[in-house]
Amino acid sequence: MKNISIILFLVFAMLSGCKKENDRAFDQTPEQRLTASLKKYQDLLEGASNGWKAVVQTDSGRGLSYGFYFKFDNRNRVTMYSDFEPGSASTPKESSYRLKALQQVSLLFDTYSYIHVLADPDPRVAGGEVGNGYGVDFEFFFDGGNSRDTINMIGIKNGSKARFIRATKEEADAYNSGNLSNSIKFPELYNSIFTYWKSVTINGVNYQVIVSSDSRSVVINWIGSNGQPQTFTSSFYYTSLGIEFYDALINGTVVIKGFSNFSLNAADGSINVIANNTTTSLKGIANPIYVDINAAKRWWDFSVAEDDFWFSSNGFHVNGIDDAFGIGNLPGFSGLFYGANYVTLPTGQGDALLFSGQYGPIMSSPPEFTVNGRIIIKNSGFRYVEPAGTPTNPINNTRNKMNDPVGYYLVQTGPNSYDMVVASPSNATSWITWIF
Amino acid sequence: MKFIKKFILYSVMYVSVISCGKEDDLGEVGDIPGLGGDTWARTYIDTYITDSLTKPFNVAVKYKWDPHEVSNQYILRDFVPPKEEVVIPLLSSLKNVWATPYIAETDSLFFKTYAPKFFTLYGSAIYNPANNTRVLGIAEGGKKINLLEVNTFKTVQMAGYKATDSVQLKMAFHTVHHEAAHILHQTVLYPAEYRRLSAGKYTTNWVNDTDEDARTDGFITAYSKQDPNEDFVEMVSMLLTEGEEGFKNLLDSINRVSPVGMTPNQARSVLRQKETIVVNYFKTVWDIDFYSLQRRVRIATKSYIYP
Numbered sequence: 001m002k003n004i005s006i007i008l009f010l011v012f013a014m015l016s017g018c019k020k021e022n023d024r025a026f027d028q029t030p031e032q033r034l035t036a037s038l039k040k041y042q043d044l045l046e047g048a049s050n051g052w053k054a055v056v057q058t059d060s061g062r063g064l065s066y067g068f069y070f071k072f073d074n075r076n077r078v079t080m081y082s083d084f085e086p087g088s089a090s091t092p093k094e095s096s097y098r099l100k101a102l103q104q105v106s107l108l109f110d111t112y113s114y115i116h117v118l119a120d121p122d123p124r125v126a127g128g129e130v131g132n133g134y135g136v137d138f139e140f141f142f143d144g145g146n147s148r149d150t151i152n153m154i155g156i157k158n159g160s161k162a163r164f165i166r167a168t169k170e171e172a173d174a175y176n177s178g179n180l181s182n183s184i185k186f187p188e189l190y191n192s193i194f195t196y197w198k199s200v201t202i203n204g205v206n207y208q209v210i211v212s213s214d215s216r217s218v219v220i221n222w223i224g225s226n227g228q229p230q231t232f233t234s235s236f237y238y239t240s241l242g243i244e245f246y247d248a249l250i251n252g253t254v255v256i257k258g259f260s261n262f263s264l265n266a267a268d269g270s271i272n273v274i275a276n277n278t279t280t281s282l283k284g285i286a287n288p289i290y291v292d293i294n295a296a297k298r299w300w301d302f303s304v305a306e307d308d309f310w311f312s313s314n315g316f317h318v319n320g321i322d323d324a325f326g327i328g329n330l331p332g333f334s335g336l337f338y339g340a341n342y343v344t345l346p347t348g349q350g351d352a353l354l355f356s357g358q359y360g361p362i363m364s365s366p367p368e369f370t371v372n373g374r375i376i377i378k379n380s381g382f383r384y385v386e387p388a389g390t391p392t393n394p395i396n397n398t399r400n401k402m403n404d405p406v407g408y409y410l411v412q413t414g415p416n417s418y419d420m421v422v423a424s425p426s427n428a429t430s431w432i433t434w435i436f
Numbered sequence: 437m438k439f440i441k442k443f444i445l446y447s448v449m450y451v452s453v454i455s456c457g458k459e460d461d462l463g464e465v466g467d468i469p470g471l472g473g474d475t476w477a478r479t480y481i482d483t484y485i486t487d488s489l490t491k492p493f494n495v496a497v498k499y500k501w502d503p504h505e506v507s508n509q510y511i512l513r514d515f516v517p518p519k520e521e522v523v524i525p526l527l528s529s530l531k532n533v534w535a536t537p538y539i540a541e542t543d544s545l546f547f548k549t550y551a552p553k554f555f556t557l558y559g560s561a562i563y564n565p566a567n568n569t570r571v572l573g574i575a576e577g578g579k580k581i582n583l584l585e586v587n588t589f590k591t592v593q594m595a596g597y598k599a600t601d602s603v604q605l606k607m608a609f610h611t612v613h614h615e616a617a618h619i620l621h622q623t624v625l626y627p628a629e630y631r632r633l634s635a636g637k638y639t640t641n642w643v644n645d646t647d648e649d650a651r652t653d654g655f656i657t658a659y660s661k662q663d664p665n666e667d668f669v670e671m672v673s674m675l676l677t678e679g680e681e682g683f684k685n686l687l688d689s690i691n692r693v694s695p696v697g698m699t700p701n702q703a704r705s706v707l708r709q710k711e712t713i714v715v716n717y718f719k720t721v722w723d724i725d726f727y728s729l730q731r732r733v734r735i736a737t738k739s740y741i742y743p
Binding site: 074075076077098108110111112116119120121122125130131133138157158 | 479500516519561563
């Protein structure tokens with residue numbers, strides 16, 4: 001009996017196996033689907049007759065954004081520009097690429113080009129980190145959410161996020177005219193406005209704009225229609241027409257994707273830009289539109305909590321001059337450090353302002369935090385004595401600036417970076433950037 | 437009994453697959469993407485490799501990015517593919533400083549038998565920041581050589597050559613001679629007395645030494661201190677790339693007593709004994725006149741350094 005039932009079952013299985021022939025999850029074999037997928041992406045990439053403007057954001061989308069332009073052909077060749085330096089922004093470079101079926105369909109830039117410069121583990125090439133470069137990928141798999149005009153990809157090795165956006169003819173022509181090398185001069189133009197606070201007016205709303213070129217990030221604040229302050233942060237990269245935000249700012253019908261077609265307005269020193277498809281100007285303002293009143297305390301508390309220093313590579317920026325006090329010329333200078341609640345003095349606690357992490361004045365701790373968000377730092381009178389022969393002007397000028405009686409506003413420009421700006425309209429041309 | 441039932445089961449399944457399968461087009465099996473290797477539109481570089489290395493010597497060269505050609509221990513490191521413009525200058529000079537001299541001293545059969553068959557090129561070195569080392573070449577199983585940091589390769593014939601570029605250039609030649617020599621001693625080992633010349637001085641701490649330090653201890657380079665095999669192939673490679681005179685200059689430059697008390701003359705003596713073993717090994721095992729090979733390699737090497 002048992003034997004019979006087994007045989008019956010087998011026969012049934014055999015028949016149903018045949019009947020199900022056209023009822024598979026997919027109509028085609030894996031190989032057919034893979035081949036179709038490879039062809040689909042190949043057609044997509046080479047089908048963009050004006051090429052692709054692209055952004056690669058390192059560290060799974062938390063790091064810096066770098067802008068590229070790619071034009072793919074049907075013979076495994078790609079021509080590119082990158083926004084990393086003037087040469088790569090103005091001179092096209094041809095190299096090879098291929099689409100390959102790895103675990104997913106992937107795009108490999110398989111001989112060296114501008115994108116590899118940012119992945120080069122040799123610091124002599126582009127100054128990246130030894131053994132790691134800037135953490136940019138050159139092998140990507142295609143991520144979801146792709147359309148005819150946008151391709152999202154993820155870096156296989158380091159998890160960079162890449163986004164390709166189909167370029168317009170205007171953009172492509174501008175790349176091929178070397179205009180990307182003009183765009184990367186935006187920080188120069190931006191810094192030609194000496195006041196820290198800057199704004200653009202779009203559709204009657206004033207937007208406070210803070211661009212940090214080192215970290216390629218932008219912070220925009222405005223007062224919403226509900227009267228509440230709004231904050232937008234994004235990393236940015238350069239395109240042939242200007243700077244473009246990784247995420248777009250959306251405020252009702254206003255969509256700010258970046259600033260393009262910028263030029264200096266010689267008459268009043270402002271910068272003409274196109275934003276939200278309208279011409280406007282970026283101009284200096286003496287008073288901030290918005291200050292994060294908790295930022296100063298947050299900045300100070302972070303150093304205490306981490307038991308470590310804030311770092312500035314070149315000290316104060318004053319009236320358009322980086323390192324206005326020349327601290328970079330101090331012998332063996334390795335940076336300016338601020339350690340909150342760092343030392344115990346006979347008179348109480350002290351914050352240390354250390355040049356090269358070794359010598360400098362000690363400030364009274366904690367500093368004063370005002371209700372409107374200022375930090376006021378006072379000298380304790382104590383100091384870590386500098387080595388004999390060290391010039392004292394850079395030290396004393398920096399100390400006096402830190403002790404500005406008006407105090408400072410802090411602006412958070414990234415997860416671990418703040419700008420500290422003198423909180424008076426007349427001196428809002430002085431600031432220092434702290435990173436952790 | 438059970439066994440037979442199972443047997444029946446399998447045969448039924450087999451039959452059913454065949455009978456159902458007849459309606460499928462099995463031809464798709466031949467269209468697995470990437471089966472048979474990567475393909476791309478060929479360029480002049482691919483043509484050069486085929487005509488100059490693959491056809492005459494059965495040597496394949498992969499220059500397009502494939503991180504899986506390096507051994508597993510390095511796969512997670514960050515490194516990059518080579519620049520296309522260095523591929524042909526590099527390969528043609530390697531052919532002249534390595535393949536041509538060996539073939540002149542032996543024959544193309546020897547070269548085809550013992551030469552590494554597969555080169556992969558990478559633009560940068562593989563870095564190990566933990567101990568401040570970087571890998572410039574890897575040889576595997578007597579078959580494959582990974583050449584790294586080729587992007588800075590520049591010969592005197594190339595635009596913008598500076599005298600300091602010779603360091604990188606000789607490093608590339610050195611790497612190939614080094615890795616090729618590994619294959620020779622992995623095939624027939626050198627005499628055991630070689631190991632005894634520096635017994636007790638081999639150490640993985642060589643990373644802390646300069647080449648000059650190592651020479652005071654009777655090693656031709658710091659890396660020679662790693663183990664006797666590396667010592668042997670470093671000797672072969674340095675003798676070939678530096679030439680007889682260059683080797684003598686290196687010995688003459690030893691001018692201080694080593695940390696373990698070896699005098700310059702003792703160090704020179706050890707290095708000369710190592711040289712002798714190398715020369716005898718090439719003669720007895722491979723029937724190669726090493727000094728003649730050395731002269732040929734050196735002449736070819738100089739042609740890429742001096743205008």
